[in-house]
Amino acid sequence: MGKKCIFHIPYELDLMGESAPMVRPRKMMKAFENLGYEVSIVDGYAVERKIKIKNIIEEISSGVRYEFLYSESSTEPTLLTEPHHYPIHPFFEFSFFKFLKKHGIKIGLFYRDIYWKFDSYKEALPAWKSFCAIQCYKYDIWQYRRLLNKLYIPHRKVYTYLKSYSLENILDVLPPGCDSAVWKNDRNEKRERQRGILNIFYVGGLGEQYQLKELAAAVSEVESCRLTLCCRKDEWEKEKNNYEKYLRGNIDIVHRSGKELEDFYSRADICSLMFKPDIYREMAIPYKSFEYLSHGKPVLVTRGTAIGDFVEKNDTGWVLDYNRDAIKKQLRELVDFPELISKKRENCLKVREQNTWEVRAKKVEKDLS
Structure with a gap:
């Protein structure tokens, strides 16, 4: 048995x-x-x-x-x-x-x-x-x-x-884990970045605890960036008045989930967790942060957050102050020096192997044996 x-x-x-x-x-x-x-x-x-x-x-x-x-x-x-x-x-x-x-x-x-x-x-x-x-x-x-x-x-x-x-x-x-099944048939492994365009992907909530206005403002002012913001349709309807002024042609709003997200991941150069900081963010680890990592995507994260600590420790992205000038400066640097993304991605590929769901389960097994 x-x-x-x-x-x-x-x-x-x-x-x-x-x-x-x-x-x-x-x-x-x-x-x-x-x-x-x-x-x-x-x-x-x-x-x-x-x-x-x-x-x-x-x-x-x-x-x-x-x-x-x-x-x-x-x-x-x-x-x-x-x-x-x-x-x-x-x-x-x-x-x-x-x-x-x-x-x-x-x-x-x-x-x-x-x-x-x-x-x-x-x-x-x-x-x-x-x-x-x-x-x-x-x-x-x-x-x-x-x-x-x-x-x-x-x-x-x-x-x-x-x-x-x-x-x-x-x-x-x-914390959450990475899904090793994601990268066994990863279409992104040898993907060439679209020349001159930085593609950013965000998927998750939108609202009081998920405020992305500074990110949207920064992207709207950098023509060589494109942000795909994926959220629930009802949340967008409630929040769109706060974002419509930033929709200048390089921000796409979509409503997808599950396997429908894979095409967006395959096109993304980086992902974002640039939320307005609050006391809750100091200790919350978004589930999506490890979904991003599973796809080998470096992330933009807010300084002073729990996920920011993880990203800084593992060098899997960029930890920034939550203001449009800081974000805009970082975006322009990534457009001009795409090799910076490649270095972070290499770290993502290593770190995700160390943070799979099986690793989490093994810890539980060891703790409770």
């Missing part, structure tokens, strides 16, 4: 979903499978999870060996992940964790989000709702401290907001 592990998420996994809470668990599950694990999945709404948990408990009680449980949290408290958001199943999830601990099976959990620690979370909800939700988040943390062997976070700065909960003995960093 081969190795077995348990993969747990307290919500229904959409196998076609393109958001990070859907993509990341799928990538980690596949990585465990690639390491030779038979993965038993606990997901779905509470009734479904209860059935799956009951089956696993029966297996363990009859002598089946599981090496570890790896879990990823929801952006919501565990108790509130039902569609109606009422905590009608408050105990079974952590009772299962307690059962595993009693049977010597170690548990690691990736803690996705601490948005609830910010005032903006309270301001976005009625007072009674935010109060109840925050108590449920705190309940999660209390259970994590009791039951987990490892609590994974996206970036070390997240711990700044968790210090009061005495978690330092179990905390560790587990």
Whole structure:
């Protein structure tokens, strides 16, 4: 019998979903499978999870060996992940964790989000709702401290907001990974850059937490640059008044996802994560940053951000102040000296090999063995 592990998420996994809470668990599950694990999945709404948990408990009680449980949290408290958001199943999830601990099976959990620690979370909800939700988040943390062997976070700065909960003995960093399948048949490996034109690609959100105006302003003033901005159509409709003045012929707005993005990646020289900085950016690692890296694309990133730290450490792009003059200066330099892009790309190709999803899964395996 081969190795077995348990993969747990307290919500229904959409196998076609393109958001990070859907993509990341799928990538980690596949990585465990690639390491030779038979993965038993606990997901779905509470009734479904209860059935799956009951089956696993029966297996363990009859002598089946599981090496570890790896879990990823929801952006919501565990108790509130039902569609109606009422905590009608408050105990079974952590009772299962307690059962595993009693049977010597170690548990690691990736803690996705601490948005609830910010005032903006309270301001976005009625007072009674935010109060109840925050108590449920705190309940999660209390259970994590009791039951987990490892609590994974996206970036070390997240711990700044968790210090009061005495978690330092179990905390560790587990950022997103690169998808090695992307470069096995990479159409970009021998691509020649279009002479005299710098093609920039951005794919992701657009809005309050994804402000790209300084990038758009800079590109609009550099004729030899072309920016393709890919976002959801509804987000563009809400934000287009903030960007239309920059649409001077060298900025294209598209709405694509999944495999449709490959053509844009194949044409791109570099990618962008030039967001307006805020306190959340200091600790958030965008999932798309490792998708860019998977495609071997150097990136423009904002100074003072978590992803900026990664890019600076690994020399996979350019870390800039968030203002149009600094961005414009860098763009013109890259147009004039395209060999600078080639050097960064070489680093990307090395660094992505060191940061695959399989590397992330191996770390979990080692931590929980």
